[in-house]
Amino acid sequence: MQDTPNDPVIAARGLTLTLGQTEILRGIDLTVGAGETLALLGPSGSGKSSLMAVLAGLERASGGALSVAEADFAALSEDALARARRGRIGIVLQAFHLLPTMTARENVATPLELAGEPDAWVRAAEELAAVGLGHRLDHYPTQLSGGEQQRVAIARALAPRPALLFADEPTGNLDAATGAEIIHLLFARRAKTGATLVIITHDTALAARCDRVVTLADGRIAADRST
Helix, strand or coil: CCCCCCEEEEEEEEEEECCCEEEEEEEEEEECCCCEEEEECCCCCCCCHHHHHHHHHCCCCEEEEEEEEEEEEEEHHHHHHHHHCCEEEEEEECCCCCCCCHHHHHHHHHHHHHHHCCHHHHHHHHHHHHHHCCCCCCCCHHHCHHHHHHHHHHHHHHHHCCEEEHHHHCCCCHEEEEHHHHHHHHHHHHHCCCCCEEEEEECCCCCCCEEEEEEEEEEEEEEEECC
């Protein structure tokens, strides 16, 4: 196990998650430092996506202590969790989840506007240009390729300058060549913004690009190593 980083963005102690009669997370202790890149590995059903959902504030833990980006997630109500996520956390999923009736720029600008960003329209254009889509601002998701849609999703996640970025199998819907381009872009943009990156993957080569690899098995951390 690594030494505890000086500036933890995530600090989880004894984290549990039980849904119905099923124990999904069984006492997770995990600390992730500012600017660190961390891969979560493990077989299907090991608890990777559930752990990400809890760490991202999308799911409430059943027990344990959890601090994320200086907010006490374990003590917050559902509404307070939603407010705490805003601006602190960006999420990129395998399914792009773009709003089909909005252009690329509108998809990126809308979360910024909801967060009260006065220059949301300008920021959205800048973020899309940074992912190579400056020429596709006014295109709708159906007019974009899968790789382009994932670029929009990355721009949307990073536009608020979150301290923490989660990516859950972000290339799962893409061919190998496009997926490699997206991963390169994701790491490059993360390095530019300084965000902490937690990425869920089955790809050991991708995991090796991260500073650290945590392997889950049966809802517990089975291994935690630096790469």
